[in-house]
Amino acid sequence: MITIRPVEPEDRAQLLSLVEQQDNFNAQEVEVAIEVIDDTLDPDKNDYSILVAIPEGQGVAGFICYGEIPMTDRRFDLYWVAVAPALARQGVGRQLLARMEGDLRAQGPAKVYVDTSSTPGYDRARSFYEKNGYQAACVLQDFYRDGDDKVIYLKEI
Secondary structure, X not given: OXXXXXXXXXXXXXXXXXXXXXXXXXXXXXXXXXXXXXXXXXXXXXXXXXXXXXXXXXXXXXXXXXXXXXXXXXXXXXXXXXXXXXXXXXXXXXXHHHHHHHHHHOOOOOEEEEEEXXXXXXXXXXXXXXXXXXXXXXXXXXXXXXXXEEEEEEEEO
């Protein structure tokens, strides 16, 4: 049994540990993820939402981070889905994604965008999004660096 709930300040250390366990996050991505987590936990900032997955009797096993895109109407960026490596491919990410989509859907139709890399380290991420109904909306060639395209996925909910 997994409980999915909004992030709480006492989750911070476990979230940071989860971010650092991700083998496909480079140092810059880890730094930005930590900044976003801290911004989410700051009551004066409200740019992001984080949901955490908590298996019964355990700590944080995964999280999803998303936020409304400024100057848009019901358009959201999904920034990260991260799951503890020991629980990978056990449905935790899918449950987090479903909860986020359900929360957004309850407020009306929306579009969710996900940016990811085209490199082999992100094959699992791209496969995950595609299996969950996200479609590649566009590819920006050599966006991150030469040979590393930005793939933008979209799902209408």
